[in-house]
Amino acid sequence: MNNKLIAVIVVVILVVSGAVAAIVYTQNHSSSKQTIYDIDGGLEVYGNADGDYKIDNADVQIIKDIIAGTKTLVSYPYADANYDGTVDSDDVTLVEKIINKESCTVWHVNTCSTGNYVVSTQWPITSAISTGSSNMLLLLTMAGVKDDIHGITYTSSSVPDATLFPTFSKMTSLGSSSTAISIDAASDTIKQYNVTALISDYTASTISNESEFEAAGIDVIRVDPAYVDVDAYSSQLLLIGFLFQTETQCLEIAQWETAVMKQIDEKLATVTAKVSAITTNGSTAKGAWVSGGISDYKDVITTAGATYAIPDAVVKGISGYASGAYFSSSDTWLYNYEFDYIVSIRTGGWYSGMDSSTMVQKYNSTMEYLTNTEAYENGNAYVIVGDGPIIIRIAYAATVLYPSLFTEDWANQLNQEFFEKFYDEASGSTVDFTNLYFVISKAMVDKASSA
Amino acid sequence: MKGDHGPDSGTALKSDYKSYTGRKVIFITICAVAAVLLLGLSIYIGGSDLSLGRIYELLWHHLCGWTYQKGTDDFLDDFVVWNVRLPRAIFALVAGAGLAVGGVVMQSVMKNPLADPYTTGISSGACLGVAVAVILGLSFTNAGIGSAGLVLNAFLFAVIPMILIIIIAPRAGSSTATLILAGVAISYLFNALTTLLMMSTDAETLSLVYRWQVGSLTNVKWSSVPLMFFINIGGILTVSFLAARLNILVLGDDSAKSLGLNADAMRVLCLFILSLMVASVVSYAGIIGFIGLVSPHIVRMLIDADNRFVIPASAAFGAVFLLGADIIARWLSPTDAVPVGVVLAFIGAPIFLYLIIRQKKAIW
Numbered sequence: 093m094n095n096k097l098i099a100v101i102v103v104v105i106l107v108v109s110g111a112v113a114a115i116v117y118t119q120n121h122s123s124s125k126q127t128i129y130d131i132d133g134g135l136e137v138y139g140n141a142d143g144d145y146k147i148d149n150a151d152v153q154i155i156k157d158i159i160a161g162t163k164t165l166v167s168y169p170y171a172d173a174n175y176d177g178t179v180d181s182d183d184v185t186l187v188e189k190i191i192n193k194e195s196c197t198v199w200h201v202n203t204c205s206t207g208n209y210v211v212s213t214q215w216p217i218t219s220a221i222s223t224g225s226s227n228m229l230l231l232l233t234m235a236g237v238k239d240d241i242h243g244i245t246y247t248s249s250s251v252p253d254a255t256l257f258p259t260f261s262k263m264t265s266l267g268s269s270s271t272a273i274s275i276d277a278a279s280d281t282i283k284q285y286n287v288t289a290l291i292s293d294y295t296a297s298t299i300s301n302e303s304e305f306e307a308a309g310i311d312v313i314r315v316d317p318a319y320v321d322v323d324a325y326s327s328q329l330l331l332i333g334f335l336f337q338t339e340t341q342c343l344e345i346a347q348w349e350t351a352v353m354k355q356i357d358e359k360l361a362t363v364t365a366k367v368s369a370i371t372t373n374g375s376t377a378k379g380a381w382v383s384g385g386i387s388d389y390k391d392v393i394t395t396a397g398a399t400y401a402i403p404d405a406v407v408k409g410i411s412g413y414a415s416g417a418y419f420s421s422s423d424t425w426l427y428n429y430e431f432d433y434i435v436s437i438r439t440g441g442w443y444s445g446m447d448s449s450t451m452v453q454k455y456n457s458t459m460e461y462l463t464n465t466e467a468y469e470n471g472n473a474y475v476i477v478g479d480g481p482i483i484i485r486i487a488y489a490a491t492v493l494y495p496s497l498f499t500e501d502w503a504n505q506l507n508q509e510f511f512e513k514f515y516d517e518a519s520g521s522t523v524d525f526t527n528l529y530f531v532i533s534k535a536m537v538d539k540a541s542s543a
Numbered sequence: 544m545k546g547d548h549g550p551d552s553g554t555a556l557k558s559d560y561k562s563y564t565g566r567k568v569i570f571i572t573i574c575a576v577a578a579v580l581l582l583g584l585s586i587y588i589g590g591s592d593l594s595l596g597r598i599y600e601l602l603w604h605h606l607c608g609w610t611y612q613k614g615t616d617d618f619l620d621d622f623v624v625w626n627v628r629l630p631r632a633i634f635a636l637v638a639g640a641g642l643a644v645g646g647v648v649m650q651s652v653m654k655n656p657l658a659d660p661y662t663t664g665i666s667s668g669a670c671l672g673v674a675v676a677v678i679l680g681l682s683f684t685n686a687g688i689g690s691a692g693l694v695l696n697a698f699l700f701a702v703i704p705m706i707l708i709i710i711i712a713p714r715a716g717s718s719t720a721t722l723i724l725a726g727v728a729i730s731y732l733f734n735a736l737t738t739l740l741m742m743s744t745d746a747e748t749l750s751l752v753y754r755w756q757v758g759s760l761t762n763v764k765w766s767s768v769p770l771m772f773f774i775n776i777g778g779i780l781t782v783s784f785l786a787a788r789l790n791i792l793v794l795g796d797d798s799a800k801s802l803g804l805n806a807d808a809m810r811v812l813c814l815f816i817l818s819l820m821v822a823s824v825v826s827y828a829g830i831i832g833f834i835g836l837v838s839p840h841i842v843r844m845l846i847d848a849d850n851r852f853v854i855p856a857s858a859a860f861g862a863v864f865l866l867g868a869d870i871i872a873r874w875l876s877p878t879d880a881v882p883v884g885v886v887l888a889f890i891g892a893p894i895f896l897y898l899i900i901r902q903k904k905a906i907w
């Protein structure tokens with residue numbers, strides 16, 4: 093009897109031990125697996141032979157295959173890591189250096205409005221200056237590189253929002269506008285912080301003295317921080333993450349945004365009849381600036397599922413500008429087009445909180461020249477947040493255009509989730525979402541005005 | 544009794560003349576020295592905190608062939624002084640001299656104290672030439688930014704208002720204001736054409752052309768200097784050589800003819816030279832006004848109206864004026880927020896108003 097009992101106990105101990113060992117082994121094995129990120133955007137750095145979101149041994153293998161003749165450079169244009177026109181052992185060496193995180197010169201694509209081009213950059217970047225548009229500062233903060241940016245440039249009338257950019261808002265501007273930096277004015281900052289790079293907006297007229305900076309040994313990196321297409325935006329984010337070695341953060345954001353966009357696209361696929369809309373970004377004495385053509389504001393609206401009511405050629409024909417046209421009180425051209433919604437995207441103060449008088453003023457000033465449109469009269473004129481990440485703007489636009497599919501609560505949750513997961517820690521301050529709102533409707537304004 | 548033309552009075556006259564001429568030479572010398580001193584000050588002013596000693600040490604080392612490793616503080620300091628501040632200062636010096644001499648020439652040729660390349664629309668014409676080349680891509684050669692082709696385009700379009708001025712001038716009669724009003728009208732016309740072109744273009748080109756309309760030395764580099772330098776120095780030397788004939792031209796066409804000078808040919812030649820000088824400045828720095836108007840008048844108030852002295856004196860004074868305005872602009876804003884054209888307007892406009900109101904013919 094005792095022998096049987098002992099045997100049973102031994103078996104139980106063995107089984108339990110085996111189970112525990114299996115569980116521990118499985119967990120360890122899982123944690124040693126590389127995370128796979130479900131994103132479509134690619135890292136536009138030479139050496140990333142397979143064009144995915146990272147440079148790794150798979151790229152080394154492709155380069156070796158090209159050298160061996162089993163693959164071609166034409167099929168893998170990013171395999172030429174040192175951008176010298178040939179694929180050889182030097183490319184293998186360079187990619188291995190990148191994988192081993194050794195300092196080297198990397199070649200990558202600069203996004204530019206007059207045509208993308210390839211540049212070399214000393215890698216990794218540990219200290220930089222930047223142009224100071226809101227979208228750029230958002231990109232850099234999200235990418236987790238704000239502490240590596242030691243100088244920005246902005247106009248006195250567009251000081252960075254202190255809630256969103258607590259670090260940047262305290263910096264003295266290196267230039268007189270958000271698009272120009274004088275190397276003379278920046279040189280003290282460059283010397284003090286050993287700056288090796290300048291992050292610039294993709295517009296060619298921004299940092300028109302790019303060659304001067306390059307000659308002075310400062311690499312100029314151009315990105316488009318306002319891409320509405322989530323894959324294209326991911327590419328820009330991945331590039332910044334790669335250059336500053338904050339890849340993991342950037343990959344997580346890219347994956348999150350891709351997932352949100354897929355969610356939006358899936359719901360929009362069920363729409364049988366698209367609504368039509370226009371967007372504006374405020375009014376001046378010249379009138380309401382109605383976006384169109386190449387405007388990224390227009391892209392937000394169409395990505396959120398609407399048909400844009402004004403053809404691109406019309407906008408340019410009216411104003412001569414490719415991104416929009418003014419509509420003043422004496423104009424009538426806008427009345428030739430039918431649109432169900434006006435969704436105006438405005439920046440300024442959304443994450444700091446707005447009192448009701450500011451809310452009313454923001455709405456009324458935006459809609460000043462649009463009150464005779466059917467959309468306004470039908471109560472379908474909205475002002476939505478333009479401060480936050482572009483995916484959040486798309487989400488709020490979707491809630492306005494298709495309220496039966498997307499609720500404001502859903503968009504608010506996304507907004508808060510984004511900040512809690514990716515932004516608060518990166519920016520160094522926490523945004524309190526209590527009492528914040530990101531859509532202003534005519535009904536809200538009427539209620540506030542009558543109160 | 545000895546008459547006024549005796550030997551003693553002749554000696555006294557010679558002595559007076561020498562002292563009279565000497566004062567002019569002294570004035571020119573003072574202006575030239577001031578221009579050099581301002582040049583030295585100009586490379587000290589800027590956003591980077593470099594001491595005067597450090598700047599001249601860097602300059603000396605650069606001239607002695609020293610080089611520095613890229614990425615070091617020495618490299619950056621040398622770059623800022625040699626590649627950013629020095630070309631800008633030299634450009635301002637030569638451009639200021641050229642524009643001032645352009646004003647002397649215009650005023651002498653047109654016999655109008657308010658004439659200069661800016662008030663007669665020649666600068667606006669040159670700016671339109673730049674806009675046509677940059678926006679429409681239409682030029683007589685490969686007119687990229689900063690190229691000789693761009694200067695040629697600017698020159699050819701500057702000739703148009705020049706021809707209009709030549710046609711209008713005889714019809715303006717004795718009224719100095721009439722010619723200037725015509726010049727203002729021509730300026731408006733060409734500025735309107737430039738604006739029309741700007742409206743049809745994209746944002747990048749728009750911002751580029753806008754800088755030319757305002758007048759700024761911000762983007763001047765070494766590549767901007769050689770062509771402008773040779774055209775303006777050559778133009779100043781040529782006009783200096785023609786100074787005596789300009790004096791004759793001022794007397795009027797009939798007097799000029801009687802003294803054997805072909806007034807029309809002289810006028811056209813001078814205006815061509817002037818248009819080329821203006822075009823070379825506008826192509827790199829945009830419209831810079833008031834120098835050609837104000838400098839000759841101030842000089843004439845001090846040393847009278849003999850062009851043999853007014854031309855070199857105006858050249859030196861114009862250099863001082865533009866350099867000084869650029870120093871003020873950079874002192875006000877180390878980030879180059881204030882274009883030099885704005886500072887010149889603040890200084891020049893009140894003086895221009897004063898000249899219009901007073902119209903001192905005594906200085907002619």
